[in-house]
Amino acid sequence: MTSHEPATDTLLLDVHDLRVAIPSDSGDVMAADGVSLQLRHGEVLGVVGETGSGKSVTCRALLGLRPTPQSTVSGTVAYPAHDVDDVLSLPPRRLRELWGRRVAMIPQNPMTSLNPVRRIGEQVAEAVSASGGPTGAAGAARVLELLHQVGLPAPETRLRDYPHQFSGGMLQRTVIAIAIAQKPDLIVADEPTTALDVLIQDQILALLLSLQRDLGTGLILVSHDLSVVSQVCDRVAVMYAGQIVELAETATLLESPRHPYTRALLGALPGAVPRDQELRVIPGSPPQLVGLGPTCRFAPRCELHEQACDTWPTSLRDVGPAHTSRCRRATAASLPSPTPRHQETQS
Amino acid sequence: MSTPLLEARGLSKHYPFPRTAGQWVRRAAPRVLRAVDDVDLTVESGRTVGVVGETGSGKSTLGRLLLRLERPTAGEVLIDGVSPEEAAPARAHQLRRDVQVVLQDPYTSLNPYLTIGSAIEEVLTVGGMTSHEERRARVAELLEQVGFPAVWSERKPGQLSGGGRQRVSIARALAAGPRLIVADEPVSALDVSVQAQVLNLFQRLQRELDLAYVFITHDLAVLERIADSVVVLYLGRVVETGPADALFAGPGHPYTQALLNAAPALGRSRSTSSAVTGELPDPASPPAGCTFHTRCPFVMDVCRTTRPALTPIAGGLHAACHLHAGSTPDPQAASRPQPVTPDPGTPATP
Numbered sequence: 208m209t210s211h212e213p214a215t216d217t218l219l220l221d222v223h224d225l226r227v228a229i230p231s232d233s234g235d236v237m238a239a240d241g242v243s244l245q246l247r248h249g250e251v252l253g254v255v256g257e258t259g260s261g262k263s264v265t266c267r268a269l270l271g272l273r274p275t276p277q278s279t280v281s282g283t284v285a286y287p288a289h290d291v292d293d294v295l296s297l298p299p300r301r302l303r304e305l306w307g308r309r310v311a312m313i314p315q316n317p318m319t320s321l322n323p324v325r326r327i328g329e330q331v332a333e334a335v336s337a338s339g340g341p342t343g344a345a346g347a348a349r350v351l352e353l354l355h356q357v358g359l360p361a362p363e364t365r366l367r368d369y370p371h372q373f374s375g376g377m378l379q380r381t382v383i384a385i386a387i388a389q390k391p392d393l394i395v396a397d398e399p400t401t402a403l404d405v406l407i408q409d410q411i412l413a414l415l416l417s418l419q420r421d422l423g424t425g426l427i428l429v430s431h432d433l434s435v436v437s438q439v440c441d442r443v444a445v446m447y448a449g450q451i452v453e454l455a456e457t458a459t460l461l462e463s464p465r466h467p468y469t470r471a472l473l474g475a476l477p478g479a480v481p482r483d484q485e486l487r488v489i490p491g492s493p494p495q496l497v498g499l500g501p502t503c504r505f506a507p508r509c510e511l512h513e514q515a516c517d518t519w520p521t522s523l524r525d526v527g528p529a530h531t532s533r534c535r536r537a538t539a540a541s542l543p544s545p546t547p548r549h550q551e552t553q554s
Numbered sequence: 555m556s557t558p559l560l561e562a563r564g565l566s567k568h569y570p571f572p573r574t575a576g577q578w579v580r581r582a583a584p585r586v587l588r589a590v591d592d593v594d595l596t597v598e599s600g601r602t603v604g605v606v607g608e609t610g611s612g613k614s615t616l617g618r619l620l621l622r623l624e625r626p627t628a629g630e631v632l633i634d635g636v637s638p639e640e641a642a643p644a645r646a647h648q649l650r651r652d653v654q655v656v657l658q659d660p661y662t663s664l665n666p667y668l669t670i671g672s673a674i675e676e677v678l679t680v681g682g683m684t685s686h687e688e689r690r691a692r693v694a695e696l697l698e699q700v701g702f703p704a705v706w707s708e709r710k711p712g713q714l715s716g717g718g719r720q721r722v723s724i725a726r727a728l729a730a731g732p733r734l735i736v737a738d739e740p741v742s743a744l745d746v747s748v749q750a751q752v753l754n755l756f757q758r759l760q761r762e763l764d765l766a767y768v769f770i771t772h773d774l775a776v777l778e779r780i781a782d783s784v785v786v787l788y789l790g791r792v793v794e795t796g797p798a799d800a801l802f803a804g805p806g807h808p809y810t811q812a813l814l815n816a817a818p819a820l821g822r823s824r825s826t827s828s829a830v831t832g833e834l835p836d837p838a839s840p841p842a843g844c845t846f847h848t849r850c851p852f853v854m855d856v857c858r859t860t861r862p863a864l865t866p867i868a869g870g871l872h873a874a875c876h877l878h879a880g881s882t883p884d885p886q887a888a889s890r891p892q893p894v895t896p897d898p899g900t901p902a903t904p
């Protein structure tokens with residue numbers, strides 16, 4: 208362990224070598240393949256990656272959930288502050304205790320966690336009363352308090368509504384109210400704003416951030432949008448093909464990326480590139496997550512690829528203070544610039 | 555002034571909206587949903603008009619009207635100053651082929667059983683290209699134009715990624731030899747790395763073929779990159795329009811300002827407050843007066859009753875907002891809240 212890593216006693220979450228294998232006809236899909244990360248109390252970590260990079264599978268594993276009953280999960284997901292050494296081996300009863308009170312999830316589609324045929328008020332009340340929380344008049348008061356807190360307009364009049372009577376933004380607010388009902392120490396938000404319009408996305412991000420600050424909760428914010436993540440998070444993990452390929456403080460990641468994939472993403476983002484410059488194109492597409500070896504998964508698309516990369520098993524290595532990368536060619540001092548041979552643009 | 559490639563005047567599309575039982579009993583007037591309401595739009599050849607707005611603002615409906623996939627409730631669409639409905643049949647056919655479409659969903663916009671070569675060839679046949687040889691050659695040329703080797707003409711859409719399919723959709727649109735492409739959220743379903751490829755392709759084709767685009771998007775970063783001029787829609791109406799540079803530098807309408815403030819910018823650490831509060835109103839019963847008044851930080855009494863007209867403001871922009879109502883001097887102008895310019899914020903990157 209190196210000096211910049213936080214002392215274990217202050218850690219909220221400690222994930223070590225998490226692997227999730229989903230059996231399929233063509234072999235095991237390694238949706239998460241050696242994910243390690245740590246989170247301190249009250250910290251905000253972003254996870255970015257393209258579709259299928261394993262973000263959702265990883266998030267769900269943090270709550271001890273597997274994608275299918277046949278899936279195999281290995282590694283450890285520890286909540287040291289709660290004396291949980293590994294949620295992946297907790298008995299169901301202890302797992303349910305952990306949910307809500309210690310860690311809560313906000314999914315991309317709020318309807319995956321709301322029941323379409325039950326009233327909004329009842330569903331929030333249930334979250335409030337779980338694990339011995341208040342019921343009756345005290346419970347009802349707490350429901351209203353929560354719905355006010357998440358900015359639902361005129362909640363008194365909406366308690367008897369059903370989910371289909373709510374807009375996307377209102378549903379997401381309701382799900383957030385449910386998530387914070389038991390004052391968890393960690394909220395895992397999986398693309399909480401992807402389905403929303405920009406003004407509502409802005410409201411939900413503002414809400415998440417203010418709740419996070421008021422309650423001192425840790426937050427893991429997952430998104431395919433690096434701009435969203437970079438606005439909200441202290442640190443950012445970049446995922447590619449089931450692995451974290453780079454992890455750094457937000458400003459460091461944007462200013463001096465130490466993985467060619469991160470650098471390529473920054474060059475491809477319309478908002479990050481001046482209008483008179485062409486957007487960078489990353490040739491090819493991400494690999495299928497079946498039968499991949501220990502070597503670099505970005506190699507076929509990488510502008511810095513060398514023959515030596517094909518025999519070098521990758522791992523997240525330190526390349527600076529609180530900065531890790533899986534690239535063989537990344538050093539603390541630099542990530543080499545591509546030679547002109549590599550710079551052919553394809554459009 | 556020369557005749558623009560495409561001109562829409564006073565374009566409206568009102569959909570009948572079912573009355574509630576109570577309204578039925580009271581014999582209330584039939585309600586309509588004003589999906590597009592009195593929109594003017596001009597496209598010059600070789601230029602890009604960006605259309606932006608929230609969900610339900612009428613972007614796709616406007617696109618369908620420009621493409622003549624739907625009949626407007628009012629207004630007209632002219633190409634080279636002519637309405638295809640009034641032109642002679644041969645000329646009308648050509649005018650229709652001048653405007654082609656690329657849609658958002660690369661997974662449903664192509665027939666999965668047709669090779670991409672046949673999908674493109676189909677358009678050529680309809681266009682009257684009778685020689686098989688000629689069609690084959692043209693397919694190869696079109697595929698090359700969107701960056702595919704000619705041998706890929708035998709592939710099925712299922713063998714392509716989302717970005718690849720979108721390039722086929724573009725090749726298919728090009729096959730009709732259009733001068734204008736209406737693209738409805740063509741990159742919204744794509745991951746960034748693929749999106750860049752498709753955006754670059756749009757820009758390159760514009761340079762090479764002098765194409766014009768009506769580019770519909772909800773993504774302001776994409777819009778800023780691609781658009782020469784912008785139309786901002788809110789609940790079916792244009793709230794601000796004009797040159798893209800001016801609009802991004804100093805938006806005049808509070809709604810445009812809110813959109814720009816709310817758009818996530820890379821590394822700009824955000825605050826815990828939001829650009830506006832409040833939800834999008836129900837498009838079937840939009841607020842009276844200025845339809846943005848329920849969410850506007852600058853709302854005044856007049857906004858709740860009187861609909862503001864589009865008026866010229868600085869930078870060649872036009873905005874529909876009472877804050878800009880003054881071509882005549884307004885004694886209260888000084889006490890009026892100043893429209894905010896987008897706050898560059900505190901960059902997270904020092």
Ligand SMILES: Nc1ncnc2c1ncn2[C@@H]1O[C@H](COP(=O)(O)OP(=O)(O)OP(=O)(O)O)[C@@H](O)[C@H]1O
Pocket residue numbers: 569587588589607608609610611612613614615616772837838
């Ligand atoms: N065929 C139709 N019949 C009735 N209402 C319709 C029809 N098509 C669209 N609308 C309504 O018209 C309004 C504008 O819809 P439109 O699809 O044009 O919006 P949009 O700006 O493209 O939204 P999005 O960003 O979600 O694609 C919406 O309120 C929609 O529900």
Ligand SMILES: Nc1ncnc2c1ncn2[C@@H]1O[C@H](COP(=O)(O)OP(=O)(O)O)[C@@H](O)[C@H]1O
Pocket residue numbers: 229236237238256257258259260261262263264265274275496
């Ligand atoms: N329930 C499931 N059954 C089969 N495959 C799955 C399941 N969930 C996820 N996967 C696969 O795991 C990989 C990662 O998926 P996911 O975590 O959802 O990615 P992301 O959230 O980054 O888009 C993908 O290849 C996906 O197809």
Ligand code: SF4
Pocket residue numbers: 466467468503504505506507509510511512513516533534535536537
């Ligand atoms: S290890 Fe090699 S192939 Fe992989 S990202 Fe680094 S330079 Fe590229």
Ligand code: SF4
Pocket residue numbers: 807808809844845846847848850851852853854857862874875876877
């Ligand atoms: S007219 Fe009034 S409510 Fe509408 S945008 Fe202008 S100031 Fe706001």
Ligand SMILES: [Mg+2]
Pocket residue numbers: 262263264397398
């Ligand atoms: Mg996901």
Ligand SMILES: [Mg+2]
Pocket residue numbers: 613614615738
């Ligand atoms: Mg649409």
